[in-house]
Amino acid sequence: MAHHNLHTVVRFEFLRTLKKKSFWVSTLIVPVVVGIVFGLVSFSGNSASKSVSAQENAAVTFSYLDESGLISDKLGQDSGGTPVTDRQVAIDAVRAGASEAFIYVPQSPARTAIQVYGKDLGLFESAKYSAVATRMIAVAVKDKVNSPELTALAAGKVSFTQTMFKDGKVSGGIFAVIPPLLFLGLFYLVILFLGNQILNSTVEEKENRVTEMILTTLNPTTLIIGKILAILATGAVQMLTVGVPAAVGFVLLRGHAGIPDISLAALVPEPSAMIVGALLLTGGFILFSAALVAIGSVMPTAKDANGMFGTIVIMMFVPLYAVPLILSDPGSRVVQIFTYFPFSAPVTAMLRNGLGSLSGIEATIVITELFILGAAAIAVAVKLFRHGSIQYTSKVRLRTALSRR
Incomplete structure (x- = not known):
């Protein structure tokens, strides 16, 4: 009799819960919300990736002053740059709106920050100036080293596998x-x-x-x-x-x-x-x-x-x-x-x-x-x-x- 009663209680409580709409709403809402979130993350990630790629490949007209000697005239021209000799004049031209951007490369860019001046295009869009400067320096270093492998290793692009016991x-x-x-x-x-x-x-x-x-x-x-x-x-x-x-x-x-x-x-x-x-x-x-x-x-x-x-x-x-x-x-x-x-x-x-x-x-x-x-x-x-x-x-x-x- 006790076994029969236990079975009755379990069956009654189980079916009563499954018949409640609130149970299924609270249960099914989780995978639905997670699916929506992952979809939004995927869409946002793709959009952000495209924006970053666009910035890295953006064509920018700028002036530059290279005191390090890393950037050749051809590289500067191919990147859309025009060499100048007076730093302050170039900065004033950007401030006045006569120039879109100015990139100053110090004598030792490894120890002193590269300075970028540009027209404010918003928090995200303005980052394209730094992206152009970074790309230009990376190409210059690669040309100097003349070894893609050493350049990749110097940049920390190292892959490895590990096996633990x-x-x-x-x-x-x-x-x-x-x-x-x-x-x-x-x-x-x-x-x-x-x-x-x-x-x-x-x-x-x-x-x-x-x-x-x-x-x-x-x-x-x-x-x-x-x-x-x-x-x-x-x-x-x-x-x-x-x-x-x-x-x-x-x-x-x-x-x-x-x-x-x-x-x-x-x-x-x-x-x-x-x-x-x-x-x-x-x-x-x-x-x-x-x-x-x-x-x-x-x-x-x-x-x-x-x-x-x-x-x-x-x-x-x-x-x-x-x-x-x-x-x-x-x-x-x-x-x-x-x-x-x-x-x-x-x-x-x-x-x-x-x-x-x-x-x-x-x-x-x-x-x-x-x-x-x-x-x-x-x-x-x-x-x-x-x-x-x-x-x-x-x-x-x-x-x-x-x-x-």
């Missing part, structure tokens, strides 16, 4: 970090999208005054566990709804729209890191869900319950402020506190798991802690719901509720 095997580097960190993204996605629903899952029955009738046919434990399982299933639907379009978009658009061109073959996750990430995600979800259900059980209205959701969100984001410390010194006391404090443990541990600084012993301790505290939080939530299910107008006093048998 871990435990005698080639490590995946950054590509091994990405897959485990996806669990962290899923954790934030589920809690932020479903947090209010979890919080209000027990308040709705209280506001509708149906808890007395529900508890005549259902055990509170069955009801609470059923709600959490239904929300977990709803979260899975939400992950697939957002994740599948994101994966398809990455495959189709990689290398475009600002998406890095990463080979899928390079994203080879380590099995142990993926297992640890999945367990941390599950344990963290159980703990946070049970805590939200417990908070909802003591609140008389959804408005009162929603006020507590901000506190939960803050605890989720606090570890992100310690990311530089997690990267540089994962053994520090602050990072250790974040790793084992229950409500910062899921985020911190998933970060460290992805970055490879979470040891097997630490992972075991954190996972065990999350599941034990999650089970304890469910028990507390059940007790609070049983006590506060018919307390419609005021908050449940925790000391009274937890001390009552």
Whole structure:
């Protein structure tokens, strides 16, 4: 009978959520907005690239004075320049509008700045004068060195490959970090999208005054566990709804729209890191869900319950402020506190798991802690719901509720 009731609760809560228009609006709006943003970024990037290219190739009529001897007469003429001998006269001509631009190359341009004077065409368009000066100097240096390879090396245009080893095997580097960190993204996605629903899952029955009738046919434990399982299933639907379009978009658009061109073959996750990430995600979800259900059980209205959701969100984001410390010194006391404090443990541990600084012993301790505290939080939530299910107008006093048998 209990099994049948649990199945009924899970099915009812799951289908009730999926039938809500607000659920699908909040779920589908994410990939739509992300798609629009990537489209705008791609369009802006292409426009900016064309503008920069146009500036680099812009034809500018200018005068120049070269005291370094780098610029030959032919190069100056080909670039659209006219040599002059009086610097101040050339500057005055630009100020008076008689000349479009003047470029002054000092005797040692490596130590002294090249000076560019020009007609103000706006913040972006005026940059074409500097672009012309830069291009002219680059060609002059290339002609002097007479070696494209040395010129490229001097400009820092060096490509390289690197191979790192871990435990005698080639490590995946950054590509091994990405897959485990996806669990962290899923954790934030589920809690932020479903947090209010979890919080209000027990308040709705209280506001509708149906808890007395529900508890005549259902055990509170069955009801609470059923709600959490239904929300977990709803979260899975939400992950697939957002994740599948994101994966398809990455495959189709990689290398475009600002998406890095990463080979899928390079994203080879380590099995142990993926297992640890999945367990941390599950344990963290159980703990946070049970805590939200417990908070909802003591609140008389959804408005009162929603006020507590901000506190939960803050605890989720606090570890992100310690990311530089997690990267540089994962053994520090602050990072250790974040790793084992229950409500910062899921985020911190998933970060460290992805970055490879979470040891097997630490992972075991954190996972065990999350599941034990999650089970304890469910028990507390059940007790609070049983006590506060018919307390419609005021908050449940925790000391009274937890001390009552």
